[in-house]
Amino acid sequence: MGHRLSRIYTRTGDDGTTGLGNGQRVAKTDPRVEAYGTIDELNSVLGFVRTQAIPAEIDRVLKGIQHALFDLGGEIATPGLPPIIQTAAVRDLEEAIDRFNAELPALAEFILPGGGPGSAALHIARTVCRRAERALCHLGDACPRDDLCYLNRLSDLLFVMARVTLRAEGGAEELWAHTRGAPPRTP
16 A cells, blocks of 8 residues: 555545555546455455465465455556566466365366355365456456456366365365256265
């Protein structure tokens, strides 16, 4: 933050506009506002996930991701800033996916989101992450490619983390039964 807020309310947004990081005023419906707002929502959901009984390594990784999401949101909220998310950050997510996924059985079917509280919360985070990714796409050329790649990999990581957490919670994955009336299958 360039300056500290001594008052939380300013009344400047009461007309349906908000200020970007460069001082420009835009409508609260602007695609840029939608994108950084959804990234903020994702960060809040990850904060909720971290209140659940999740494996310590997952909590550690999520804490780092929360810091990166604040950076990303600030970048999106400030037109003209150079990209903050770099290819190395995407590679870090890929390494985490590979590390967590190594202990999981291969999937042949889709799994139903849910299980226990931690795994269900991670699935919610995954879907909010996908929405943030779609919101970034609305920025078109104004959105750096690494930002999109980061959110794409992050949603994959959250999926894998949900599977790992479900196992830690002692639950079993429930597979999608795509034939009407077929009973749910478990691996």
